[in-house]
Amino acid sequence: MRYDAIIIGGGHNGLTAAAYLARAGRKVLVLERRHVLGGAAVTEEVFPGFQFSVCSYVVSLLRPEIIRELDLPRHGLEILPLDGTFTPMPNGDYLWRVNDHARTRREIARHSRLDAEAYDEYGRAMVAMGRFVKPILGMQPPDPTSLSPSGLKQLLGLFRRFQQLPPQDQYNQVQLMTMSSVDFLDQWFETDVLKATMSASGIIGTFLGVRSPGTAYVLLHHYMGEIDGAFRSWGLARGGTGAISEAIASAARAAGVEIRTMAPVSTILVRGNTAEGIVLENGDEIRSNVVASSVDPRHTFQRFLDPDMLPDEFVEDIRRYKFRGSSAKVNLALDALPEFTALPGPGPHLRGAISISPSVDYMERAYDDAKYGRFSRRPYMDIVIPSLTDTTLAPAGKHVMSCFVQYAPYHLKDGTWDEQREAFGDTVIDTLAEYAPNIRSIIRHRQVVTPLDLEREWGLSEGNIFQGELTLEQLFFLRPAPGWARYRTPIDNLYMCGSATHPGGGIMGAPGRNAAMRILSDRTA
């Protein structure tokens, strides 16, 4: 039997692509290597009774059109609010921003009156910027070197929209695209801890520091969710992030998609220059008209294909596509809640994100360690305790705590990640203990997910959570390779549909949806 399309990888992008193709009447098979679906958007019971969003842990960017079109709420998706960001400081003070604008203003005014005023202005500016950028996410990136009429039209369209922005917004937009988060924020704010916490979003998944140009752009992502109005900027999925994948999988199945887990692919079948299906590791051949790979380009083009089949230039471009994972996860099963010295008690500040980013210098020093090949002695952390919001995740009275930790460079100068795992875990706990001294006594279990684990277990090359760095030279028409940003590949009927394509990583679903649209338009043309 022959499928219309085989999707390699049952992560959220693969499943999204599959759902869209099936809804257009195509016969689709999804192949997942692991025993669970979801890729890095997965919930697993790591310790008995404790459910963890092992890798990706919050949702902010899932495209509202995907939620709507695939009717995800009917398939079980429920997004719970994750309200606020709490940043404890070493001096015993803290910064606690919440969705309630008036309260946040008052809180910021406690640190700086000027900043409180600037915060309003900043919010307005970012919403305007987000409105400009949003349509680009759903775009098939043009090829700027081809000067084809359609590509030119797209580029001109972008320029026209830019031209129509008010001058102040043009100014902001240009700055956002080019500046470092700290330089950008310096223009608005004076409070160090505020700038540090805000700038953190600019470095996630990159091998850059908060002072490196090009990191400002990601600040926008925090405001995009709000524009859509569908949900708050940050949320948690009930049942963990795996529930998002499950909901998309359910929508895909309802549309007729066949999904197999524990079905690792070994090779993509190519005849002439056309993909014809895949071979599983167990030797089974499965034929299809189209193959779409949601795994990263290193797997797709260096493992599933013989590079000799590909143009040299392309092979070269993929070879130097930068992964360089820089982050790790530490998942903790807790007997009780942490007590922060800065704000004791189990207050609502524990229900949002907890950010260990007390100063810009702290962030920058964390990066300095990574530059020279070691994990940060005092890392930046983004922490959530989802069991406070979703009680199904842990036994009564107990909690799960997810710590996203940066920097944890994939390439260590000394030793391997397997050797460094516990030392790294200890560093994370030591850092936490500086703000919440009771942490050591309440840890029941600890799981350390190193960049090497992300590579081995989740197939993320070099442990990069976004399937490749989100830096300017790897975005838009350059993602993942110059000239191959439109989901096609040099092999006919082989497509890419994962985070390594425009608009990149995060639980967004846009690459999967965009790729499905590309496949459908190619196949009907």
Place this chain on the structure above:
Amino acid sequence: MTTAIVIGGGHNGLVAAFYLAKAGVTPIVLEARDEIGGGAVTSEIHPGFRCPTLTHEVLLQQRIVRDMDLGRHGLELLQPAARVCSLSPSGPLVIYDSPDRTNQSVRAFSGKDADAFPAFEKAVERTASVLASVFEYVPPSITSPAGTDLWNLLKTARAFRSLGRRDAYRLLRWGPMPVADLMHEWFDHELLRATVAAPAVTGTMLGPRSAGSSLMLLMRDAHRQLAGGSPLRVKGGPGRATRALAAAARAAGVDIRTSTPVERILVRDNTIRGITAGGKTLEADVVFSTLDPKATFLRLIEPSELSPDFTGKIQNYRAAGTVAKVNLALASLPDVGCAPESLTGRIQIGPDLDYIERAFDHAKYGEFSERPWLELTIPSLIDDSLAPQGAHVASVYVHYAPRSLRSGDWTVARDALLDAVIAVLEGPAPGIRSQIVGAQVITPFDLEREHGLSGGHIFHGELALDQLFTMRPLLGHARYRTPIRGLYLCGAGTHPGGFMTGASGRLAASTALTASEI
């Protein structure tokens, strides 16, 4: 008859003045210091020893050299054999003008790199040629591009197109990339990586791992192309070059007055009225300021004459200097273990990317580098008028030295900085300490106070993506005009930026002239 005043007798001011004079608007150039030249001067640092005070590079555009007939006014071009000599514990790597000699030198470190180097140079030259086309015109208006704007952009689009797909994408990719990544893509040996990468972070608040640093490399090459060759080939260095510029300007009728610091730019009803200097008012219909944007708008103009929004943006214009200059008088040529001929170009001490990056780390926290990386020239090797027989001068750029020190201040830190520089020099040039007969230390604080550079920034503001082309100094104000009618900017704080090209002066003058605004 239009009266024009040019504030600042640096190279851009002299170039602007020349073009204005040629068009019949004979300006007065007012220079605060007692000699013309601005950042491009040669001065006596020790009895009998003369050294380029600040910049030691000249990249005057060929068309300016031609238009001003600088050859006739004393400009002499040389052909130094070496471009850069990079000193390291494992010996010197020299990039010569001659590809064969370069190949030989690089091959001693890595055969693979020796093979890759010519291809890299070619790729840089090709991609940079598109930037060179951009450096020759006034940045377009974004809101209402005029015919010339579209024509210029079309020319650039054509240059971009003619690169072919490979190089076109290179330009797009390289622009935002950290130069360290670019080096890893091309070369294996750390010494070569550091040697090629260092110019990309010169004078900026960037380390080799900072995104956007590769663009600086391309920009430098574009300027080199427009200058028609090495930045070190002007005989006598920058001081001689500005003297030639001044001579040409005077010959065109320009009135140059030194020791005349401008105290105020006078504005009424949003229109220029003139300036005051030495307590005296000079009326003018047009004023060109070669000073940096911050100095021009925040120091010389009454704040009430500018909108708060504009003033705020100028305040946010990034111009935090990161460089100090040390000029040394040397009793004899330091022994670095290579032939004097190899030292006729730039000399670099900063043997690997991490070394440079670590030097940069200090700057982020408001400290000067413990072990700075150095870029120096020994101009007396090709110009024996600079030092007594057998003696030499060294012009040393020291990275990094941030303008604002977190603890202490530059009046105190100056000696410690000199010590750090000498300690680094002692590595490849053992015994240099005892050869030093005189030293001049110019900290970023001095650059600001004595040379009028806001923040001590040698390029009149960071050369970064957000402050280039249509955004230099600000989006909407990148066409040399300012919110004040009749006031123009023509210094390095405008497109296409620093490096002593004269381009800003030429383009500013042509903007004012072609728009028949004067």
